[in-house]
Amino acid sequence: MRDILLNAARETIATELQEAASLPDRLNDDFVQACMMVHGCVGKVIVSGIGKSGHIGRKIAATLASTGTPAFYVHPAEALHGDLGMISAGDVVILISYSGHAAEFVRIIPLLKALPVGIIAFTGNANSPLAQAADRWINIHVEKEACPLGLAPTSSAVNTLIMGDAMAIALMRARNFSEQDYARTHPAGSLGARLLCLVGDIMRTGEKIPRVxxxxxxxxxxxxxxxxxxxxxxxxxxxxxxxxVFTDGDLRRWLLKGGVIAAPVKEAMSTPGFTLLASQHAAEALALFQQRKISSAPVLGEDGMIIGAINAHDIREAGI
Incomplete structure (x- = not known):
């Protein structure tokens, strides 16, 4: 049983990799023009597909949306029962069907053309109704599905996903989409916290500031x-x-050289001492703590006045 499972898995991966290897050669003018259609879209980008194509379509829409191209998924059956109202003139629609004969698309396409909207087809059949009706065709053809019956979308699903990712990343580059832009679409994630969170957002203020x-x-x-x-x-x-700034370390050094605790604090403090600005990124502050082998610092405003304090624990608690 073990050998059967491993051999089947290896054959699947080998087949899918072999089919995917042909995709770079298909990046032709249709692909470029499809990307330009999406890049220049003044309306919305809608992705649609049914069955496994629908699952892949949801992922493509999500990848587009998170990399600078606002997009969402519409189920073709739901489109025929009211959701077509989400689509309007000036939109770009990406329709996914490996065979290019999805019955829902046969009914939807004339309605889309009447609006009108730009249509991009992801299909493996250049002679299908979908490919023929589309403004641009993205070729996801495979010679062989990894499924031994040749029925379950496997290699073709992988090809579709890869071409969708290729489009999303090409557009990302064309838009000069940055880490900061990405973080704004992922504010709850660790990347969002790292790139968006400022020292001033999480510092201790008011009575929580240690000062004398x-x-x-x-x-x-x-x-x-x-x-x-x-x-x-x-x-x-x-x-x-x-x-x-007077720290635990300053206290130890003061006592080791015979100092007394009744002495003025200004005799033992570090001058000027390490400080942070409220406008600095919290991730930068954490890196500075690690570099200097310290764990906390006062926080200054742009006028140089102390407005807060922060330590490494506060930063890590913020998810950084």
């Missing part, structure tokens, strides 16, 4: 260290400007 006046003693700073547990205390002047 420049005339305070090390004892006063110790109480503030204990109260906030941040590992540092901001030492500020009467105007609120930062004079220095």
């Amino acid at each position: 006046n420049v005339d305070a003693t090390i004892t006063d700073a110790l109480f503030e260290l204990t109260r906030t547990g941040l590992g540092l205390v901001a030492v500020t002047g009467e105007d609120g400007a930062l004079n220095g």
Whole structure:
């Protein structure tokens, strides 16, 4: 049984890879013009397919949408029962059917042409009604399905997905779609947190900021260290400007050289001390912490006044 399973799996992968290997040679002017249709679309991009083509179509629509080309999926049967109203003049419709004979598309295509909309066909049959009716044809033909019966869409489904990805990424490049753009469509993910989250979004503010006046003693700073547990205390002047930073490390170094805790904190603090700006990305702040082997810092506004404090734990808690 083990050998049967492994051999079948290897044959499947080999067949699908062999069929996919022919796809680069099919990237012709039709592909370029199809991409230009989508790139220049002033309306919406709608993807549709039924059966396995529908499942692949949903993924293509999702990939387009997340890489800078707003798109959504419409089920062809639902389109015939009202969802056709989602499609309007100026849209571009991507219709997926390996045979090119899907009955739903035969009924839908005349209605689409009457609007009119641009039609891109993903099909393996150049002589099919779908390919003939479309403005542009994306060739997903396969010589052999990986299914031993030649029935289940396997190689053809892979070819469709690859060509859909090829279109999405080509358009992504054409739009100069950046990491920041990608993060805006994935704000809940780790990438979104890394690229969008600023220090000012997650820093501690108000009473949670550990601080003492420049005339305070090390004892006063110790109480503030204990109260906030941040590992540092901001030492500020009467105007609120930062004079220095007193950390756990500063305390250890002070005591090791024989200093007393009744001494003024300004004698033991680090000057000017490491600080962050509220406008910096939190991921950058975390990288700086790791580089400097520290775990926390005061946060300054654009005017140089202290407005918050943050540590590495706060950043990691934000999903970065």
